[in-house]
Amino acid sequence: MNSTTAVHTGTRPDTAGRHRSATRRLVASELRLFGRDPLTLTFVLAFPIVSMLVIGGSFGTTPDEVFPVNPAHWYVASYFTVVIGATGLVMLPVHIASYRERGVLRRLTASGFPRWSFALAQLVIGLAAVTVSGAALLSVAAPVYGVPHVDHVARVVLGMAVGAATFVSLGVLLGTVMPSARAAQAVGLLLFFPSFLLGVGGPPPAVMSPALRELAGKLPLAVANDAIREPWLGIGTGTGQLLATAVLGMAAAGLAARRTSL
Amino acid sequence: MTSSTPEPVVRVRGLTKTYGDRVVVDALDLDVRPGEVLGLIGANGAGKTTTVECLQGLRRPDTGTIRVLGMDPLRDAARLRGLVGSQLQDSGLPERMRVHEALSLFSGPRARDGDRLLERFGLAGRRGSAFGGMSGGERQRLFLVLALLNQPRLVILDELTQGLDPAARREVWAAVAQLRNAGTTVLLVTHELDQAELLCDRVVAMRAGRVLDRGTPAELVARHAANATVQFGLPPGPTAESLAALHALPGVHDVVRSGDRVTVHGDRTAIAHTGAWLVTRGRVPADLRVDVPDLEEALLALLEPRTDVREVA
Numbered sequence: 001m002n003s004t005t006a007v008h009t010g011t012r013p014d015t016a017g018r019h020r021s022a023t024r025r026l027v028a029s030e031l032r033l034f035g036r037d038p039l040t041l042t043f044v045l046a047f048p049i050v051s052m053l054v055i056g057g058s059f060g061t062t063p064d065e066v067f068p069v070n071p072a073h074w075y076v077a078s079y080f081t082v083v084i085g086a087t088g089l090v091m092l093p094v095h096i097a098s099y100r101e102r103g104v105l106r107r108l109t110a111s112g113f114p115r116w117s118f119a120l121a122q123l124v125i126g127l128a129a130v131t132v133s134g135a136a137l138l139s140v141a142a143p144v145y146g147v148p149h150v151d152h153v154a155r156v157v158l159g160m161a162v163g164a165a166t167f168v169s170l171g172v173l174l175g176t177v178m179p180s181a182r183a184a185q186a187v188g189l190l191l192f193f194p195s196f197l198l199g200v201g202g203p204p205p206a207v208m209s210p211a212l213r214e215l216a217g218k219l220p221l222a223v224a225n226d227a228i229r230e231p232w233l234g235i236g237t238g239t240g241q242l243l244a245t246a247v248l249g250m251a252a253a254g255l256a257a258r259r260t261s262l
Numbered sequence: 263m264t265s266s267t268p269e270p271v272v273r274v275r276g277l278t279k280t281y282g283d284r285v286v287v288d289a290l291d292l293d294v295r296p297g298e299v300l301g302l303i304g305a306n307g308a309g310k311t312t313t314v315e316c317l318q319g320l321r322r323p324d325t326g327t328i329r330v331l332g333m334d335p336l337r338d339a340a341r342l343r344g345l346v347g348s349q350l351q352d353s354g355l356p357e358r359m360r361v362h363e364a365l366s367l368f369s370g371p372r373a374r375d376g377d378r379l380l381e382r383f384g385l386a387g388r389r390g391s392a393f394g395g396m397s398g399g400e401r402q403r404l405f406l407v408l409a410l411l412n413q414p415r416l417v418i419l420d421e422l423t424q425g426l427d428p429a430a431r432r433e434v435w436a437a438v439a440q441l442r443n444a445g446t447t448v449l450l451v452t453h454e455l456d457q458a459e460l461l462c463d464r465v466v467a468m469r470a471g472r473v474l475d476r477g478t479p480a481e482l483v484a485r486h487a488a489n490a491t492v493q494f495g496l497p498p499g500p501t502a503e504s505l506a507a508l509h510a511l512p513g514v515h516d517v518v519r520s521g522d523r524v525t526v527h528g529d530r531t532a533i534a535h536t537g538a539w540l541v542t543r544g545r546v547p548a549d550l551r552v553d554v555p556d557l558e559e560a561l562l563a564l565l566e567p568r569t570d571v572r573e574v575a
Contacts, residue, residue, distance in 0.1 A: 025369075026367065029359070032363065033358055036358045103350065103354045104353070104354055104355060106320070106350050106353040107354065107355065110318050110343065110346075110350055111343060111368055112339075112340065112342075112343030112344045
């Protein structure tokens with residue numbers, strides 16, 4: 001048996017006085033890695049922009065019996081929610097499930113990261129993804145179709161914030177219940193595309209059959225979209241949809257926080 | 263450590279853990295003393311990993327008490343985890359995380375200079391490499407660096423070399439030998455018994471959640487391994503007299519003749535006495551072969567008790 005209990009070589013002075021907290025270190029690390037994730041760059045950043053450019057130019061710029069406003073503006077206002085859906089339903093579930101699959105979460109737990117640090121880090125990167133990709137989307141839309149006038153700024157900002165927080169929470173929850181990254185990707189895409197096509201970025205509700213329109217109107221992503229699009233384009237207040245999204249968000253956040261405590 | 267009878271770093275009494283109807287750890291007692299390398303050995307399913315997960319507060323025991331550095335791993339998890347460095351089985355890092363970023367992420371307030379640790383474990387040149395691009399041996403050495411980064415008072419290493427090729431295993435075991443030489447308290451979970459024998463001060467052998475035996479590797483070998491054997495071609499001279507003389511040597515238990523070959527069974531001292539006897543006969547056989555029992559043999563004997571049947575001379 002040896003006589004000492006610690007290795008003394010290579011030790012530097014204690015830096016506790018200026019040491020970053022474990023949560024801050026984890027958030028900083030996650031933000032750094034977020035920028036390197038190809039799924040984020042393609043699906044959250046590029047896909048909404050490309051889709052918006054294609055479909056935004058497909059129906060002209062004149063309102064008619066199908067589009068209550070300029071069709072291009074209808075889609076520009078809608079595609080911010082596509083970013084929210086791609087982040088919450090695909091990016092985060094795959095990211096978190098892959099961490100659990102590879103034992104990253106076990107390592108974080110055993111290394112003493114605070115209980116809620118991982119959930120907080122995911123909230124930050126989810127909101128960062130929505131902010132950066134949403135800003136990129138509007139920056140690309142501006143010179144091509146123009147960014148539609150915001151009829152009620154506070155309601156739109158609130159709708160965006162609540163929608164983003166709700167779907168980030170849903171994404172974290174999904175990521176914690178999926179057994180693997182592949183399963184998360186499969187389920188995430190299965191949830192995302194019907195919501196995207198029926199409720200947000202696909203054909204306008206006016207051309208759908210009554211049954212399909214009824215179904216589309218109840219999809220959570222479509223509800224969140226209405227909470228943003230209606231006050232943006234001045235075609236409604238979106239109050240009911242905002243409240244419904246907030247209730248869903250609170251439930252998802254509560255469950256996600258319980259599931260992600262390290 | 264200044265006390266003459268220091269408290270164990272780890273003290274476990276009556277630890278029991280079940281999954282459904284299956285008892286995985288059954289009334290386990292375990293002590294890890296300061297400065298020692300303790301090997302927890304046993305076949306898959308012996309309950310080793312569950313035990314160390316309970317020690318780290320990652321699983322809640324059904325019954326029993328656990329104290330690590332005097333603390334309860336569940337109640338005092340936040341304090342304790344900063345004092346224990348661990349390499350958990352099946353744990354990893356994000357593929358795109360670079361080595362220096364991992365050091366930054368896992369550096370707590372007590373962290374030592376990560377670059378010096380990288381240098382010590384041969385990873386200085388990989389500082390900017392992504393985890394996903396590293397070899398298996400490099401990854402495990404990085405895990406060792408991370409386990410040591412915050413100057414832990416206890417290091418837990420669970421199946422450190424699982425899935426590695428022989429060259430990578432050698433790299434990793436050399437790194438563990440460095441810990442041992444530096445006096446770090448290590449709980450080593452492994453099924454690589456040759457390395458356990460080389461590196462561990464004491465070993466605890468487990469099967470089906472229970473401790474089969476514990477002691478130094480030499481003690482376990484002495485208690486459970488088969489005899490040492492010395493084999494050689496029959497020397498010239500009267501056969502019966504030679505066999506009788508060999509049988510009379512100190513430490514020899516029996517002598518078996520098979521054709522023109524002789525096998526001497528006995529404890530380790532029998533090896534020296536047989537060699538001396540051969541030398542006094544004037545000619546050391548060129549086909550001399552000596553087999554010394556090791557920890558692997560002892561563990562096999564422990565796991566599968568058997569009765570040796572020999573033709574006694």
